[in-house]
Amino acid sequence: MQSQAAGPTAYLTHSACSMHEMGKGHPECPQRLAAIQDRLIAAGLWDYLWHLEAPSATRAQLLRVHDAAYLERLSLMVPAQGYVHLDPDTAINPYSLRAAYHAAGAGVAAVDLVMSGRAQNAFCAVRPPGHHASRCKAMGFCVFNNVAVAVAHALAEHWLGRVAIVDFDVHHGNGTEDIFHGDERVLMVGIFQHPFYPYSGDPPLAGNMLNVPLARGSTGTALREAVNAHWLPALEAFRPELIVISAGFDAHLEDDMSSVGFVEADYAWITRQLRALALHHAGGRIVSMLEGGYDLSSLGRSVAVHLKELGGF
Template structure:
C-alpha cells in the first residue's frame, strides 16, 4: 500500500508567538518521530504545492481570502503579528503557509483520485476545521479539508464524500461549509461543552455529531463510533473519505480533557479504512488538525500513518 506524505517548509514559517501552542515545533516533532520510528523512508514524500485562490473560493468568501492575504505583515517585519482574534494571528509567512496547507489537501486528493497512491496524509499547518466560509478562527486560516472536499465534488465529479473529524474540538467551520449538502456526510466526536461551543444545537441531517464529556476514554469513544459513525457511513456509501485528524483528545494533551491514546487513533483509522475499502476504493486523504503535546502528537501521527500505510 502506498501512502503519500505531503508537507512543506513554508508551513513551519507561520507562527503566532513563542507562547502559542500551535507552533512550528508541531511539524518538527512529527518529522523527528517518523525518523525515530523508522517509517519515514516507507512513505512517498511529496512537496505541497500552493492552492490557488480559485481553490479557496469554492469554500471561502472573497472577503475572508482578502483579509488574510492583505493583512500579513511585511517580511521585513518578521516578528510582527496581525491579530484576527484573541488566539489567531498572521505573521509575514502565514499567507504562504496557508496556501501550502490547502494546496497539500487538493494535491493529495488528485493523487488519490488519479490512482497514484491509495491514501495520503498532509502534515501541514495552519490547521483548518474551525475556519468558516467567512471567518478565520481557532488557529485556522482556510479550511483545508473543506477546500479539498469541494475540489473532489466540483472539479473531480464525485457524488458522495464523507468527512471524519476526530479532533477534541468540534469542526464548526467544516459543518458550516457543508450543512445540508446531501453530497457530504460529516461524522465527528468532540469534547462538550468546550470551544467552539457548537455542534449540539440542531445539527443538519447530514451531520453525525457526537458530543462527549471531559475525561472520556477510548472505550467510550470506540463504542460511540461503532454505534453511530459506522452505520451512518455504511448507509451513505462514500466514494472518498477525508479525515480532519486532530490528536488533541490524547490523554497527555492539555488542550482538552479527554483520554485517548495512540491505540485508539490506530483503531479509529482501521475502522475508517474498512469503510474506504468497502465503498471508496480505499481512497482517503487525512489532514492534520490539532495536537499540542509534542510527544503525544508525534506518536499518535505515527500510529495513524502506520495503519494508513499498512506498516503494522
C-alpha cells in the same frame, strides 16, 4: 513493510508551514511538524512514505468554500513584521498566508493523487490547521478550511457524489459544518469534547452532520462506542467514494489542551475502522489532514500509529 494490497501512502508538507508562527509560547507552533517527522523516523516509517511538496492552493480553489471579501481582507492584513491577530487565538506573521495557501493546496493535491490511483491514501502534515475556519472568518488557529477546500475540489473536479468527512479532533469542526451543512453530497461525522471550545455542534446544523459530543473525562471506550453505534452505520449507509479526515490528536491523555483521555491505541483503532470502510466502499481512498495536537511527544506518537495503519505497514 507495506502490504501488497495497499498502494503508497503519500506524505505532503511544505517548508512554508514551519515559517508560520504566532508568538512565543503559542501551542500551535512550528515544532509540531518537526516532532511528527522525528517520530516517524524513529519508528522506521519515514522511508516507506512517498514524500511530496505541497503546492499552493489557487484562488479559484479557495473560493469554492471562502468568500472573496475574506480572501481580500486577509491579503491586506499580512504584516511586514511582527503579528496581526485575526481573532484572540489566531495570529499571522509575514509568512503565515503563504503557509495557509500551501496547507490548503496539500489537500487538493492529495485528492488528485488518490483519485488518480497514484496513491491509495495520503497524509497532509500542514499548518495552520483548518476545521474552525468558516466561509468568512478565521478562528481557533485556523485560516483556511483545508479539509473543506479538499472536499470541494473532489466534488467539483472529480465529480464525486458522496464524500465523507471524519473529524476526531477534540474540538468541534464548526467551520467545516458551516460550509457543508445541508449539502447531501457530504456526510460529516465527528466526535468532540462538549461543552468545550468552540461551544457548537450540539445540536447539529443539518441532517448530514452526525455529531457525537463526549463528556469531559471520556476515554477511548467512549470513542469506540460512538464509532460503533453512530459513525460506522451512517458511513456504511452513505457508501462514501472518498473519506477525508480532520485528524486532530489533541484528545490524547497527555495533551493538556483538553480533558479527554485517548491514547495511541485508540487512534490506531479508529484508523483501522476507516481504512477498512474505505477499502470496501472507496477503493481505499483516504485523505487525512493534520488539525490539532499540541503535546509534541504524544502528537508524534499518535501520527505515527495513524500512518502505520493507513499504510498497512
